Amino acid sequence: MKGPYGYAGRLLRVDLTAGRVTVVSSVPYVEEYLGARGVAQQLLFDEIEPGVDPLGDGNKVILSAGPLVGTILPASARLSVDNKNPHTGGVGSSNAGGHLGPELKFAGFDAVVIEGTSPRPVHLYISNGQGELRDAEDIWGLGTGQTEAVLRRRLQEPSLRIGSIGPAGENCVAGACLIVDGARAAGRSGVGAVLGAKKFKAIAVRGTLPIKVFDSRGLLAAARECRTLLTRSPALRRLRESGTHGAYGVATNAGYKCRSVRNLQDSYWPAEKYSHIREEQLRKYKIRRLGCFNCPIYGSFLYHLPGVVCGVNISEGVPANAVRAFGENLDVTSPESVLLTYALANQLGMDCDMSTTLIAWAIELAENGLLPWNEVDALDLHWGSPHAGLRLLPLIAHREGLGALFADGIDEGISQLGDASASHVVHIKGASLNEAGVRAHKGYALGIVVSVRGGGHLDGAPNVEFRGISPEVSEAMFGVPTGGDPTAYEGKGHVVFGTELRKAVVDMLGMCYMTSEWLDHNLLSPDDYARLLYLTTGIKKTGSELMTLGRRVHNIEKAFNTLHAGFSRRDDTPPGRLFDTPISEGPWKGEALSREGWNRMLTEYYRVQGWDEESGWQTAQGLDALGLPDVAEKLRRYGKLPGA
Amino acid sequence: MSLQETGAVKSWNDPGLCTACRACELICSLHQTGRCDPAAASIRVALDRSDGSVRISLFGSCDLCDGEADGPLCVHFCTAGALTTGHISNVSLSGKGRTGME
Numbered sequence: 001m002k003g004p005y006g007y008a009g010r011l012l013r014v015d016l017t018a019g020r021v022t023v024v025s026s027v028p029y030v031e032e033y034l035g036a037r038g039v040a041q042q043l044l045f046d047e048i049e050p051g052v053d054p055l056g057d058g059n060k061v062i063l064s065a066g067p068l069v070g071t072i073l074p075a076s077a078r079l080s081v082d083n084k085n086p087h088t089g090g091v092g093s094s095n096a097g098g099h100l101g102p103e104l105k106f107a108g109f110d111a112v113v114i115e116g117t118s119p120r121p122v123h124l125y126i127s128n129g130q131g132e133l134r135d136a137e138d139i140w141g142l143g144t145g146q147t148e149a150v151l152r153r154r155l156q157e158p159s160l161r162i163g164s165i166g167p168a169g170e171n172c173v174a175g176a177c178l179i180v181d182g183a184r185a186a187g188r189s190g191v192g193a194v195l196g197a198k199k200f201k202a203i204a205v206r207g208t209l210p211i212k213v214f215d216s217r218g219l220l221a222a223a224r225e226c227r228t229l230l231t232r233s234p235a236l237r238r239l240r241e242s243g244t245h246g247a248y249g250v251a252t253n254a255g256y257k258c259r260s261v262r263n264l265q266d267s268y269w270p271a272e273k274y275s276h277i278r279e280e281q282l283r284k285y286k287i288r289r290l291g292c293f294n295c296p297i298y299g300s301f302l303y304h305l306p307g308v309v310c311g312v313n314i315s316e317g318v319p320a321n322a323v324r325a326f327g328e329n330l331d332v333t334s335p336e337s338v339l340l341t342y343a344l345a346n347q348l349g350m351d352c353d354m355s356t357t358l359i360a361w362a363i364e365l366a367e368n369g370l371l372p373w374n375e376v377d378a379l380d381l382h383w384g385s386p387h388a389g390l391r392l393l394p395l396i397a398h399r400e401g402l403g404a405l406f407a408d409g410i411d412e413g414i415s416q417l418g419d420a421s422a423s424h425v426v427h428i429k430g431a432s433l434n435e436a437g438v439r440a441h442k443g444y445a446l447g448i449v450v451s452v453r454g455g456g457h458l459d460g461a462p463n464v465e466f467r468g469i470s471p472e473v474s475e476a477m478f479g480v481p482t483g484g485d486p487t488a489y490e491g492k493g494h495v496v497f498g499t500e501l502r503k504a505v506v507d508m509l510g511m512c513y514m515t516s517e518w519l520d521h522n523l524l525s526p527d528d529y530a531r532l533l534y535l536t537t538g539i540k541k542t543g544s545e546l547m548t549l550g551r552r553v554h555n556i557e558k559a560f561n562t563l564h565a566g567f568s569r570r571d572d573t574p575p576g577r578l579f580d581t582p583i584s585e586g587p588w589k590g591e592a593l594s595r596e597g598w599n600r601m602l603t604e605y606y607r608v609q610g611w612d613e614e615s616g617w618q619t620a621q622g623l624d625a626l627g628l629p630d631v632a633e634k635l636r637r638y639g640k641l642p643g644a
Numbered sequence: 645m646s647l648q649e650t651g652a653v654k655s656w657n658d659p660g661l662c663t664a665c666r667a668c669e670l671i672c673s674l675h676q677t678g679r680c681d682p683a684a685a686s687i688r689v690a691l692d693r694s695d696g697s698v699r700i701s702l703f704g705s706c707d708l709c710d711g712e713a714d715g716p717l718c719v720h721f722c723t724a725g726a727l728t729t730g731h732i733s734n735v736s737l738s739g740k741g742r743t744g745m746e
Contacts, residue, residue, distance in 0.1 A: 071680050072670055099666075106682065148693070158690055182693060208683030216678055231723055287696035289724065291665035296723035298663040302696045314696055 006067035017116030035066035040082035054086035064111035066510025081186035090565035092189030098181030107207025143310030143347035164202035166349025174409035175354025183316035187351025239299035248320035263360035310347035325356035337386035357432035443492035493604030504550025569616035668718035
C-alpha cells in the first residue's frame with residue numbers, strides 16, 4: 001500500500017472482543033486534523049456516546065504518531081495516547097516520547113485504535129504493515145520493565161519498542177498509565193486502567209519500512225537549521241546538561257518558579273531541603289544520558305537504582321515532575337527515596353501525578369487523625385518519610401490493605417473515607433493536581449485548571465510567566481502585554497488561549513513541545529511548523545491556519561467534556577487552599593489566588609474562547625463560526641447548548 | 645539486512661557519550677536511500693537495558709558518505725559527540741567519560 005508523504009498510510013483497528021485486527025487506509029482520518037491528537041480526539045468524539053463507561057467495552061484507546069514523526073526533523077518522536085478518561089469522565093489525552101511513536105511509523109502505521117474487551121489477556125504485536133493479537137497470560141502480573149525484557153527475549157528482537165501496563169493497570173487502579181520504553185509515561189488520562197479493563201497488556205512494535213517525505217533536500221536543510229536553533233537555545237542547554245530535574249532546580253532556586261509542597265499546602269520549600277534532592281545528588285547513580293529518537297536535547301538519563309524494584313535495577317529518569325511528586329510534595333529529602341519511588345511507579349505502571357496526589361492525601365489524612373493509627377505506623381504515613389510512597393503505592397496498585405481505599409480514585413475514596421476526607425485531597429475535576437506556580441503565577445494556574453484533560457501544565461499553562469518576557473514580546477505572541485507579569489490577572493485569558501493553540505499544533509504534528517516557543521520564544525513558531533509540515537507532506541497551511549485547526553480540536557475536546565462529564569464554570573475553580581493559604585516564605589511570600597481575580601480572569605478566558613461566560617459552555621454561534629456545526633448539533637441534542 | 649549479509653561489521657562497545665537517540669541511523673539512511681529508514685542504515689545503535697551499555701555497529705555498506713559535502717553525516721548529526729571521523733574510519737574507542745559531568 002503506497003502511503004502519502006510523511007504519513008505511513010495505514011490505521012489499525014483492533015477489535016478485542018472479536019479478537020480481530022483490520023488494516024485500513026489512514027487517509028480519510030488525517031484529512032481534516034492532520035494527525036495524532038487531532039485525529040484521535042475527533043474519532044473519540046464521533047464514535048463514543050455519552051454514558052459510555054470509561055472502563056467498559058465502549059471506550060477506545062488510540063495510539064497515534066503525527067506526520068512529522070520518524071522523519072529527519074529533530075525531536076519528532078511523540079506518541080499520542082487518547083481515550084475517555086476514567087478519572088474525570090471526560091477527555092483523556094496524553095503523550096509519550098522515547099522511540100515507540102517512530103517505530104509505529106516505520107512499521108507502516110499512523111494510528112492504532114483499540115476497542116472492545118478481550119476475553120483473556122493479550123498483547124498486540126505490530127510489524128511491517130501487519131498486526132497480530134497474541135497471548136499475554138504469562139506476562140500478566142509483571143512490572144513494565146520485566147514485560148519489556150520478556151517480550152524482547154521471546155521475539156529475539158532487541159530493537160522491539162514496547163508500551164505496556166503494569167499491575168496498576170491490570171487492576172484498573174486510579175493513576176494507571178501506559179509506560180513506553182520502560183519509563184516514559186502516557187499519564188494523567190487513566191489509560192492504564194482502560195487497557196487493563198480490556199485485558200490489553202502491551203503493544204510491541206518492530207518496523208523496517210521507510211518514510212517518504214515530500215521535499216527531501218528541503219527537509220534536510222530545515223532539519224539542520226532546527227538542530228542549530230535547538231542546540232543554541234540557553235533554555236534547552238540547561239535541559240541537555242542536567243535534564244528537567246536540573247533545569248527546574250535552577251529556576252526555583254533563582255526564584256522564578258515555585259514548588260508544590262506537602263499536598264500543595266504551600267508553594268515554598270526551603271532551599272536547604274531542596275539541596276538534598278537536587279540533580280547533583282543523583283549523579284552517582286547515573287550510567288549515561290538518554291535521548292528520545294533523533295533528539296538533540298536528550299534531557300534524560302539512565303540510572304543504576306540503589307535497590308531492586310519489581311525485578312529491575314536500572315531506570316530512565318528523573319523528570320522534574322517526579323522530583324516534585326516524590327520530593328517536595330511529600331516533604332521528602334532523601335534522593336534515594338525519590339529515585340526508587342519514581343522507579344516503582346514506573347514498574348507498577350502508575351503516573352507520578354496521581355501517585356503523589358493519593359500518597360499526599362493519605363499523609364494529610366493521617367496527620368489529621370482520619371486514618372487508623374496502626375496503618376499509619378505500618379506505612380510511616382508522615383511528611384518527610386522516605387518509606388510512605390514505597391509502601392503505599394504497591395498496596396494501591398494491588399488493591400490491598402489501606403491501598404484499596406484509594407485505588408478507585410478521588411470520588412470513590414471520599415465515599416469510603418467519609419466526607420471529612422474531601423477537604424484533604426487536592427484535585428481538579430477528579431484528576432491529580434501536583435503543580436508548581438499555582439498561587440503566584442496566575443496565568444499558569446488558569447491554564448492548569450481549565451485544561452480539558454483535568455489539570456496538567458502541558459496544555460495552556462504559559463511558561464512565559466517564569467521567564468519575564470517583555471510586554472512587546474507578549475503583545476506579539478498573545479495580543480496582550482502582561483504575559484511576562486506573573487501576578488497580573490489581566491490578559492491571562494488571552495495568554496492561556498494562545499498557549500493552548502500552540503500546544504495543539506505541536507500535538508497534531510508529533511514534534512516535542514520543547515521545540516516550541518513554550519520554553520524559549522525564539523524557537524519554533526506556528527509559521528515554522530507550517531513550513532516543516534509542507535516540506536514533509538506537501539500540505540500547505542499557514543501558521544494561523546494551523547492554530548485555527550488546533551482551536552477546532554480543542555473545541556471538540558471541550559464539547560466531549562460537556563457531553564460526557566458535564567463540566568461547567570464551577571469545575572474550572574481551583575481547590576480552596578490555593579485561595580486561602582498564601583505562600584509562607586521566599587520571593588513569592590504572601591501570594592495566593594484571589595476569588596475576585598480568578599473570576600475576572602476566567603470570564604476573560606471564556607470571552608476570548610467565544611464561550612458562554614455564565615456556564616462556561618460553548619455556544620451555537622461560536623461553534624458555527626469555527627466551522628463545527630456537527631459539534632453544535634450533538635450538544636443541542638443532549639441539551640448542552642446555551643440559548644439553543 | 646542481517647549482520648552476516650552485509651559483510652564486514654565493525655563494532656565498538658560503550659561509546660561513552662552516546663544517548664542511543666539513533667540520529668546517526670536516520671541520517672545515514674537518508675544518505676543511502678533518500679528516505680527516512682533507519683533499518684537501511686550502515687550504522688546501528690543498540691542499547692542494552694539490562695546494564696545500560698551501548699554498542700554501535702558499522703556495516704560494510706558504509707561509504708564514509710561519499711558525495712556528501714561535509715563527510716560522514718552521522719558524525720555531524722550526533723549532538724552528543726559520541727562519534728568522530730576517527731571512529732568511523734578506524735572504529736576505535738575514545739577515552740571520553742560517560743555523562744561528561746565528571
